[in-house]
Amino acid sequence: MKARVHVMLKNGVLDPQGEAVRHALGSLGFEGVSGVRQGKVIELDLADGTSEATITQMCEKLLANTVIESYKVEVL
């Protein structure tokens, strides 16, 4: 089985990289981009039957830093 974990900076945490991407889009002539947030997507190849609780533990212990990041697990 596969799972995909989306890791994003929490709302309210300034994302300087996203902000730089937003500026770059503006200078390319794309108008109306009012915000960009940059995150990570992590794909996991897992043993069949791995529980969502186990994947959540992986996120809490390593994949996300919950001080600044939120995560979302998607079992594929």
Next chain:
Amino acid sequence: MRAAVVVFPGSNCDRDMAVALKAAGADVTMVWHKDASLPDGVDLVAVPGGFSFGDYLRCGAIAAQSPICQAVVAHANRGGYVLGVCNGFQVLTETGLLPGALMRNSGLKFICKTVDLKVEKSDSAFTEGYNTGDIVAYPVAHHDGNYTVDDDTLSQLRDANRIAFTYCDNPNGSVADIAGVLSENRRVLGMMPHPERAVDAGHGGTDGQALFRGLLAQFATA
């Protein structure tokens, strides 16, 4: 004082740290990240700067899960002293020994220069060699030194005088100009600037000497 310096793949300030500690009079042992325990009788563990594990995933995240870090956390929980500099600070936040997190610099650039710091509180073993309000020059060299904590934690840090160093001219966007923070028991210090790179006239400055000498003096009198 017996000190151990942790070495991860990608550490690059480990030997500078050892030199600085030895110059101040410490007996220094290097420990490898795969070691599951610290040498007997270690008083201080120094987690050095560098790019442990290539900064993969997040700076310090992989190092924080290494066997030696479990021993470092146990050492801190027993009341042992820990100093984390630069990547070492990032590792200590990832282990949870220190609050907050270090994010990409607000200007997005790697910053490599000497900066002025203000010693905010000198009632820890690490800052004993300074007076509160002293201005000291330490080098910084980091891409991810933008210290972030939530408002509640920031209030707690302020109320308990756990902010040890602040930047005089904030280079990286850190909240409240924070350059270094102490643990609740004041025995764990994490900081982005490098005291170990300011201990010899050849470094261009010696303001870091007082940190190591002050720390050593605590053990000499204990």
